[in-house]
Amino acid sequence: MSFLFRLRIGARMVLAFGFIVALMLVVLAAVLLQIGRVERLSAELVEAQAERLSLAQEWYQNIAVNSQRALAIGLSSDDVLEQVFGDKMKSVTARTSEIVKRYTELETTDEGRRGIEAMSQVRLRYLDQRKALLAARGDAARVAAEGAAFQKVTAEYIEQARQVLAYQQQRQREIGAGVQAASEALRWTAVVVSLLASVAAVVMGWTLSRGITGPLAALQATARRIAAGDLAENIALQPGEVETVQLGNEIVRMQQSLRALVGQVHEVAESIEVASSEVAAGNADLSARTESTASSLEETSSTMQSLTGTVRQTAESARSANELARSAGTVAGDGGTVVRDLVRSMEAIHRSSRRVAEIIGTITLAQRSAQAAREIKALIDDSVREVELGTRSVGDAGRSMDEIVAAVQRVGEVVDGISATTAEQSEGIVGVNAAIVQIEQSTQQNAALVEQSTAAAASLREQARRLTSLVGGFRLD
Incomplete structure (x- = not known):
């Protein structure tokens, strides 16, 4: 049968x-x-x-x-x-x-x-x-x-x-x-x-x-056995069209699928446990660093406030220096004008002295006067030489004054730039200070979020351990 x-x-x-x-x-x-x-x-x-x-x-x-x-x-x-x-x-x-x-x-x-x-x-x-x-x-x-x-x-x-x-x-x-x-x-x-x-x-x-x-x-x-978590038994598929055979084959396929699924879930649970442990450790480290950063930002905020005051003072000093440089430029310009006038006067004196010397030389050639004339000539020659030296010195002074005026102008321009830059830096530092305050607030919020993330990671790690324990109840081999 x-x-x-x-x-x-x-x-x-x-x-x-x-x-x-x-x-x-x-x-x-x-x-x-x-x-x-x-x-x-x-x-x-x-x-x-x-x-x-x-x-x-x-x-x-x-x-x-x-x-x-x-x-x-x-x-x-x-x-x-x-x-x-x-x-x-x-x-x-x-x-x-x-x-x-x-x-x-x-x-x-x-x-x-x-x-x-x-x-x-x-x-x-x-x-x-x-x-x-x-x-x-x-x-x-x-x-x-x-x-x-x-x-x-x-x-x-x-x-x-x-x-x-x-x-x-x-x-x-x-x-x-x-x-x-x-x-x-x-x-x-x-x-x-x-x-x-x-x-x-x-x-x-x-x-x-x-x-x-x-x-x-x-x-x-x-x-x-499958309900009890025993997925290790190897059941071969049976040929035939009988309903019980087909049902048995479907149970075998279900067991194989469950074995593969539980194996994957087990691997994923272990990976989640490892990752959650790493995340928890990283969050703990990040929390410590965030707290340190928050403390540093508090100090930086205090320093930036002090620096903002200093930069403001520097900007005020730069504006004062700019005004002084402008005044010095004006004075140097006036001194340069006087020196140029003096140079022109000395040049005129130098031409006059040279003319006097020529005239006296002419007189000396003509009369071949006495010793007094020679002394006068000698004095005049010395005076001409001194005038020439003075003229050259005055020319050098005029050129120096021109250079000083130009330098004072350049200093004024630099001081203007410094003043403008210092004003911009002051405004930028004020913005940076506000940004640092905002960063400090964000950092404090991030610190709270990091603490929450740390707690969540710890909970995830605990859940991963429970999942691993539950999945571990299935025997795969």
Whole structure:
């Protein structure tokens, strides 16, 4: 019956119910067969046999009655009696002939037909002897002789009728016993076939149940192991179209998918735990650094405030220096103008001295005067040389003054640039100070966020540990 296990459950159910229906049909056929037999026997008992028995009894009674009537007529000389008994006897004889004809039609057994044959022959002799008896009426000697012969044949006729009646009675009892036996057989047939059908149904049901509950129990055990976290068992896929096989294959695929998924989740949980630990450590370090940065920003903010004040003072000093440089430039410009005028005057004096020296030289050449003239000339020459030196010095001073004026102008320009730059720096430092204050506030907020992130990372690490612990409950190998 292993082929049943290869069938789908629907096919098994159809086969099982078909088998049960077939058994029921077999039981029905057997019962109907026995019922037909009982009906035939009952019909024979109720109809044919009952009629045969009734005919045999009536025939027997007719023999007894008519034989007595024939003797009475034969032994009596009363014409009225002869007339009454004679009509009745003729009527009974006619009825007996009908009984013989009907009885012969109804009799089906060989023994019964032999009984009818024998009884018909005795009846012919009986009727002949009865005629002889009736014909001897009035003759006492013949009546006595024919009466004795008639009684003898009547006794034989009655005995034969009794045997036929006994046979029909026996047959009645046999048919009744047959009906009872058929009924009993029907009962036992129904019981036995029902028991066989029940046993077959139980066997079929047990086989069907074992073919279904056995694989389902195995699948249930596998599902319990999977529910308990045991994914290590390797279950091979089975070929076949049976629902339990297909269900088992789906459970195998589910186990394989769960094993792969749990393995990936386990790896991810470990990675999350490691990453959360690193994030927690990094957040702790970042928190410390953020707090240090916040402290440094507080100091930097204080320093920037001081620097802002210093830069403002520097800007004020630069503006003052710019004004002084402008004043110095103006004074240097005026000094340069005076020096240029002095240079022009010295140049004029130098030209005049050179002219005086030429004139004196001319005088000296012309007169070739005395020693005084030579001394004057010497003094004038010295004066010319000094004037030349003074002129050169004044020229150098003029050039120096020009350079000083230019330098003072450049200093003024630089101081203007410094003043403008210092003003811009002052404004920039004010902005930087505001930015630092904002950064300080942001840093403090970041420090709070870092603390929250640290707490979240610690919670994530704890959750990752719990996830790892939960996933660790699954056995993968």
